[in-house]
Amino acid sequence: MPLTLLEKIWNRHVVVEEAGELLLHVDRALVHEGASHAFDKLVQEGRTIARPRQVFAFTDHYVPTSGRENGVAGIANAEIRNMVIQLQANAAKHGVTLFGIDDARQGILHIVPPEQGITQPGLLICGADSHTATHGAFGCLAFGIGASDMMHVMATQTLWQRRQQSMRVTLEGEPGFGVSPKDIILAIIAKIGVDGGTGHIIEYAGSTFRNMSMEGRMTVCNMSIEAGARAGMVAPDDTTYAYMQGRPYAPKGAQWDAAMAMWQALPTDEGAHFDREVAMQAADIAPMVTWGTNPQQGGPVTGLVPDPRDIKDAVTAQEVASAIDYQALAPGMALTDIRVDKVFIGSCTNGRIEDLRAAAAVARLGKAVVPAWVVAGSQPVKRQAEAEGLDTIFKNAGFEWREPGCSLCTAINGDQLRPGERCASTSNRNFKGRQGTGGRTHLVSPAMAAAAAIRGRLTDVRELLKAT
Numbered sequence: 120m121p122l123t124l125l126e127k128i129w130n131r132h133v134v135v136e137e138a139g140e141l142l143l144h145v146d147r148a149l150v151h152e153g154a155s156h157a158f159d160k161l162v163q164e165g166r167t168i169a170r171p172r173q174v175f176a177f178t179d180h181y182v183p184t185s186g187r188e189n190g191v192a193g194i195a196n197a198e199i200r201n202m203v204i205q206l207q208a209n210a211a212k213h214g215v216t217l218f219g220i221d222d223a224r225q226g227i228l229h230i231v232p233p234e235q236g237i238t239q240p241g242l243l244i245c246g247a248d249s250h251t252a253t254h255g256a257f258g259c260l261a262f263g264i265g266a267s268d269m270m271h272v273m274a275t276q277t278l279w280q281r282r283q284q285s286m287r288v289t290l291e292g293e294p295g296f297g298v299s300p301k302d303i304i305l306a307i308i309a310k311i312g313v314d315g316g317t318g319h320i321i322e323y324a325g326s327t328f329r330n331m332s333m334e335g336r337m338t339v340c341n342m343s344i345e346a347g348a349r350a351g352m353v354a355p356d357d358t359t360y361a362y363m364q365g366r367p368y369a370p371k372g373a374q375w376d377a378a379m380a381m382w383q384a385l386p387t388d389e390g391a392h393f394d395r396e397v398a399m400q401a402a403d404i405a406p407m408v409t410w411g412t413n414p415q416q417g418g419p420v421t422g423l424v425p426d427p428r429d430i431k432d433a434v435t436a437q438e439v440a441s442a443i444d445y446q447a448l449a450p451g452m453a454l455t456d457i458r459v460d461k462v463f464i465g466s467c468t469n470g471r472i473e474d475l476r477a478a479a480a481v482a483r484l485g486k487a488v489v490p491a492w493v494v495a496g497s498q499p500v501k502r503q504a505e506a507e508g509l510d511t512i513f514k515n516a517g518f519e520w521r522e523p524g525c526s527l528c529t530a531i532n533g534d535q536l537r538p539g540e541r542c543a544s545t546s547n548r549n550f551k552g553r554q555g556t557g558g559r560t561h562l563v564s565p566a567m568a569a570a571a572a573i574r575g576r577l578t579d580v581r582e583l584l585k586a587t
């Protein structure tokens with residue numbers, strides 16, 4: 120019987136099935152400073168970590184993105200400092216590999232594991248953050264879990280899960296000029312909705328994704344959760360293997376050959392059944408921006424803020440009115456008339472080298488007229504960017520070049536918007552207050568963010584690029 124990529128991974132990981140629930144073997148667990156509750160529960164219940172070598176810890180959510188010269192001791196805010204210290208202590212106590220604040224590999228838990236070869240096709244990966252879906256770009260099943268489940272995973276290396284439904288999003292063709300993977304996933308979410316993937320795991324298929332880099336696939340899978348899906352995935356192929364080969368944790372020699380044999384059998388079989396299918400053409404997608412307070416509330420940058428009076432469904436009209444009110448916009452105004460106070464380029468969605476290259480290609484065309492931050496997703500990304508001279512481009516254009524971490528994506532490290540401030544952001548969530556209480560967020564691609572920094576308003580990046 121033809122099987123999907125998802126079914127093949129489920130089948131390889133089921134330990135036992137009871138009353139419709141599956142006990143699954145978990146290959147990797149990823150934690151960050153916020154996972155202290157999971158460690159506390161472990162100790163309270165007198166448990167130990169079953170396989171410490173399969174658990175990886177990252178300092179990312181709480182680390183400051185400036186003034187890092189003095190390491191942990193240099194973190195001014197005691198509460199934030201303690202979160203970082205707690206993770207260090209828990210990792211040491213339980214024998215878990217830590218990518219700490221002083222580590223040359225430090226970075227976001229969805230950027231470091233692919234860089235290090237920890238993320239591999241066919242694995243089941245659980246992370247203490249919902250954007251763990253990012254890792255599905257390698258053809259593995261990866262999703263976020265809460266503290267109780269993380270404790271269970273650490274104690275047993277297993278997790279109870281209900282079987283999810285499968286959904287295939289097929290995109291064909293080459294994206295147009297100035298259109299990036301971020302625009303593609305924002306367009307998918309705008310089409311299927313923030314609950315379009317609820318109860319499903321999405322496989323992204325078609326020539327658009329086959330021709331996409333691993334960085335782009337990670338951006339797309341990262342935001343699957345914003346469409347309500349438990350996870351997103353792309354079948355592994357030569358692009359995947361080329362990215363992985365030689366990375367520190369990737370298999371070597373005969374083990375690589377054996378792994379390849381398994382990985383090459385993973386892609387969905389011809390004729391396999393999906394519970395839901397969505398088809399789109401890449402050429403129909405334009406650079407996107409969100410105007411509202413969830414990732415579905417967006418559209419092509421050439422469009423207008425919607426007018427709730429034009430929306431027939433009363434509930435949707437009320438949601439749109441509420442979002443427009445919070446965002447302090449006017450119905451019918453052009454998206455390109457929205458002025459911004461700040462720009463953030465970074466996060467696990469768009470903090471990779473390809474993202475910084477795309478942003479720098481625009482930054483070199485002008486000078487930032489509003490504060491603009493560039494926060495690499497990891498130290499290796501930062502070093503690579505510096506080796507390519509991207510930091511110089513950004514600094515010459517008036518952008519701030521900061522240290523790696525989650526930063527303004529979630530605003531819990533002290534980097535945050537002031538009430539009423541408006542930010543063009545490459546992160547993944549534009550919920551009310553996500554970037555700081557009262558802050559307003561517009562999700563965009565890295566190139567669009569750089570364009571907003573130069574123009575001081577949401578801008579169609581194609582105008583800037585065409586002028587060169």
Ligand code: SF4
Pocket residue numbers: 179180227228229248250466467468524525528529546547
């Ligand atoms: S960058 Fe944002 S979404 Fe990604 S791991 Fe950090 S807080 Fe979570």
